[in-house]
Amino acid sequence: MDKRILVVDDERTTLTILKKKLELAGFVVHTASNGMEGLDVVTRNEIDLIVTDVVMPIMDGVDFYKALKSQHRTANIPIIIITDKQVFIESFRALGVDQFIAKPIDTKFLIEQILHILSLEMDRKIVVVGDDRVVTEEICFTLEKSGCRVAQTFTGADFIASAIAMVP
Numbered sequence: 001m002d003k004r005i006l007v008v009d010d011e012r013t014t015l016t017i018l019k020k021k022l023e024l025a026g027f028v029v030h031t032a033s034n035g036m037e038g039l040d041v042v043t044r045n046e047i048d049l050i051v052t053d054v055v056m057p058i059m060d061g062v063d064f065y066k067a068l069k070s071q072h073r074t075a076n077i078p079i080i081i082i083t084d085k086q087v088f089i090e091s092f093r094a095l096g097v098d099q100f101i102a103k104p105i106d107t108k109f110l111i112e113q114i115l116h117i118l119s120l121e122m123d124r125k126i127v128v129v130g131d132d133r134v135v136t137e138e139i140c141f142t143l144e145k146s147g148c149r150v151a152q153t154f155t156g157a158d159f160i161a162s163a164i165a166m167v168p
Contacts, residue, residue: 004028008038008052021107035064053082125149129159
């Protein structure tokens with residue numbers, strides 16, 4: 001299955017170049033020119049990773065990031081922030097981001113970063129089994145916050161079905 005990337009940047013040239021380079025690398029690429037459009041794309045499509053600029057009109061990268069992290073369906077999508085400004089890097093680090101790329105964008109390095117992040121994502125699938133719903137839900141919540149894809153089950157039969165489906 002092809003991995004789906006969303007690139008969000010208000011510079012049309014940047015979007016065009018990144019879309020072409022990422023497609024040549026084998027990714028399915030969606031684009032948006034601001035965070036609001038990005039949220040619309042994420043709502044309509046399954047996205048595996050997002051690359052976003054910070055300074056954009058209508059909805060900037062900070063508000064876009066916060067909106068993504070506030071929704072259960074999008075909270076665990078890995079995000080690479082395009083910025084070389086230290087103040088932005090520090091602000092995003094405080095929010096939990098640790099993937100940054102500077103402009104002008106080295107597309108080879110970006111693709112390497114994307115492949116690395118997606119390979120980590122593939123390794124973080126966990127099935128949580130337990131008969132105490134409160135405890136298992138808390139464990140699932142904590143694991144999901146750390147970026148894991150989690151399935152929760154309460155019986156052995158459900159565990160087997162989840163394990164087969166997820167291949168954790």
